[in-house]
Amino acid sequence: MIQTRFATSPNEFKTFDTKQIREQYLIPEVMKKGEVTAVYSLHDRMIAMGVVPTNKALQLPVFEEMTKADFFLERRELGILNVGAKGSVTVDGETFTLENKECLYVGKGKKKVAFSSDSADNPAEFYINSCPAHKEYPTVKATLSDANKVELGSPDNCNERVIYQFIHEGGIQSCQLVMGFTTLSKGSIWNTFPPHTHLRRMEVYFYFELPEDQIVMHFMGEPQQTRHLSISNKQAVISPEWSIHAGAGTSNYSFIWSMAGENKAFTDMDGQALNQLR
Numbered sequence: 001m002i003q004t005r006f007a008t009s010p011n012e013f014k015t016f017d018t019k020q021i022r023e024q025y026l027i028p029e030v031m032k033k034g035e036v037t038a039v040y041s042l043h044d045r046m047i048a049m050g051v052v053p054t055n056k057a058l059q060l061p062v063f064e065e066m067t068k069a070d071f072f073l074e075r076r077e078l079g080i081l082n083v084g085a086k087g088s089v090t091v092d093g094e095t096f097t098l099e100n101k102e103c104l105y106v107g108k109g110k111k112k113v114a115f116s117s118d119s120a121d122n123p124a125e126f127y128i129n130s131c132p133a134h135k136e137y138p139t140v141k142a143t144l145s146d147a148n149k150v151e152l153g154s155p156d157n158c159n160e161r162v163i164y165q166f167i168h169e170g171g172i173q174s175c176q177l178v179m180g181f182t183t184l185s186k187g188s189i190w191n192t193f194p195p196h197t198h199l200r201r202m203e204v205y206f207y208f209e210l211p212e213d214q215i216v217m218h219f220m221g222e223p224q225q226t227r228h229l230s231i232s233n234k235q236a237v238i239s240p241e242w243s244i245h246a247g248a249g250t251s252n253y254s255f256i257w258s259m260a261g262e263n264k265a266f267t268d269m270d271g272q273a274l275n276q277l278r
């Protein structure tokens with residue numbers, strides 16, 4: 001099953017109450033044991049998925065009603081980040097082992113993708129983003145040491161963090177997809193602050209490594225029309241092209257970010273001055 005979320009405009013966003021904001025943008029349950037979950041956003045046709053294999057392998061579905069394709073990757077590409085225990089992904093017969101926080105890019109044209117966990121009791125949790133693709137790029141695995149590390153923020157501003165870029169202009173090649181994760185230092189709680197928009201790309205955040213009893217207040221909307229959502233561990237949030245996407249947690253945490261759209265330029269962001277936010 002795949003759930004479709006239509007694209008939204010800033011004008012309707014202004015009128016949404018809390019429930020409508022959550023229904024439109026929050027993906028409350030990404031990781032379900034023994035299942036594949038999927039949300040298809042009409043913002044740049046990004047799909048966000050969770051795959052948690054237990055005692056048997058799970059296949060990448062086709063979602064025929066949305067993609068009208070014979071196989072998922074017929075006109076798509078995807079990036080996988082494992083946020084659980086050790087598991088593996090088999091792509092047309094070739095098996096890649098993924099430890100926690102390791103990444104796999106699978107390009108257009110691959111027909112069979114299967115996921116499995118080493119231990120059913122302590123399963124792998126594969127977080128996946130997929131967007132349309134028109135050219136085949138090689139399947140590439142990346143470990144943490146392969147990632148491009150960008151250190152940002154400071155303890156004084158409670159936003160000291162490290163960005164790990166996996167699929168990006170200078171790393172694993174893709175058509176549209178840009179993907180990696182960010183980890184906040186202990187005592188730092190603000191991500192992506194000062195915030196930005198990028199009308200050229202939509203973005204999805206998947207929060208993880210957040211203690212179960214803690215939350216992130218995630219901010220979205222046009223910079224002068226912001227709203228917030230309360231987000232728990234292993235929940236994702238869709239950010240339209242016109243929206244800021246930033247959060248403040250009641251503890252430190254990590255989040256996977258993933259983008260698709262007009263370009264893949266990570267630094268192509270329109271930064272917003274803090275004192276201009278409303």
Ligand SMILES: O=C[C@H](O)[C@@H](O)CC(=O)C(=O)O
Pocket residue numbers: 152161163181182191192193203245257266269
């Ligand atoms: O467009 C880039 C994305 O919003 C994130 O990569 C930003 C981020 O991880 C951070 O500042 O902490």
Ligand SMILES: [Zn+2]
Pocket residue numbers: 196197198203245269
């Ligand atoms: Zn961004």
